[in-house]
Amino acid sequence: MGIHNIMEELVLSELDKICNSVKKDNVQDICLCTQCRLDAACYALNRLEPHYIVSSRGILREEHFDAGNMQKLVDITSLVYQGLKQVGINRRPGFEHKDCIEQKSDEAAAYFNIPVIIGRVFDGRSFEPVRGIDIELFLNDSPVKMKDANWQNPFRLIEKNEGAFTFWPVSIPAKKAGEQKLFNFSVKIPIVDALPLIHYFELPVVSEKDIVNSLAMNRTHKIADLYVFDC
Numbered sequence: 279m280g281i282h283n284i285m286e287e288l289v290l291s292e293l294d295k296i297c298n299s300v301k302k303d304n305v306q307d308i309c310l311c312t313q314c315r316l317d318a319a320c321y322a323l324n325r326l327e328p329h330y331i332v333s334s335r336g337i338l339r340e341e342h343f344d345a346g347n348m349q350k351l352v353d354i355t356s357l358v359y360q361g362l363k364q365v366g367i368n369r370r371p372g373f374e375h376k377d378c379i380e381q382k383s384d385e386a387a388a389y390f391n392i393p394v395i396i397g398r399v400f401d402g403r404s405f406e407p408v409r410g411i412d413i414e415l416f417l418n419d420s421p422v423k424m425k426d427a428n429w430q431n432p433f434r435l436i437e438k439n440e441g442a443f444t445f446w447p448v449s450i451p452a453k454k455a456g457e458q459k460l461f462n463f464s465v466k467i468p469i470v471d472a473l474p475l476i477h478y479f480e481l482p483v484v485s486e487k488d489i490v491n492s493l494a495m496n497r498t499h500k501i502a503d504l505y506v507f508d509c
């Protein structure tokens with residue numbers, strides 16, 4: 279059981295739908311790479327009010343969103359679309375913006391599909407979102423490999439991110455499906471003239487038969503907002 283922001287699922291699932299339809303006729307040349315998709319998701323999530331529910335895992339959005347909430351869905355759709363356009367105009371420099379990822383299954387019997395890890399960094403004095411720094415994700419003190427080479431780790435906070443960062447770690451082979459394992463992650467934020475700020479968090483994941491490559495099918499894990507000084 280935990281507290282969960284249902285908006286995250288809704289935004290990711292709308293994002294998937296929009297990207298699939300854009301793919302067919304991309305007149306506006308919107309970038310559909312995974313990083314731009316997630317940047318767009320953050321853009322929308324930072325502008326939507328969170329909607330919290332108590333959850334175990336595997337929430338069915340249909341249960342929580344009926345016809346009465348149609349207006350909200352329309353808002354989500356338009357914000358996601360707006361986000362994709364904004365992100366496309368200011369594409370992240372320094373990598374290839376290749377089309378969507380496909381982590382190939384290998385011989386493993388099952389996989390731990392790590393959720394997309396989302397967080398925000400604020401300046402501890404001004405409470406403004408932090409920009410222009412590199413945040414790095416570690417698993418047991420080693421840098422984490424992302425779903426594909428297109429993905430950034432370290433993740434550079436650019437202006438458009440409003441302090442939000444996202445990581446989507448590669449799925450990790452497991453012996454069998456249904457196995458629960460606790461993963462020890464940390465994010466490292468550089469601080470000028472001092473030791474970096476390291477935020478540790480644990481993430482329980484249950485292994486599944488298949489690799490999840492679709493953002494909409496994947497879960498998200500939001501870590502606590504981080505406040506830094508002199509970064």
Ligand SMILES: [Zn+2]
Pocket residue numbers: 309310311312313314315369375376
């Ligand atoms: Zn892109």
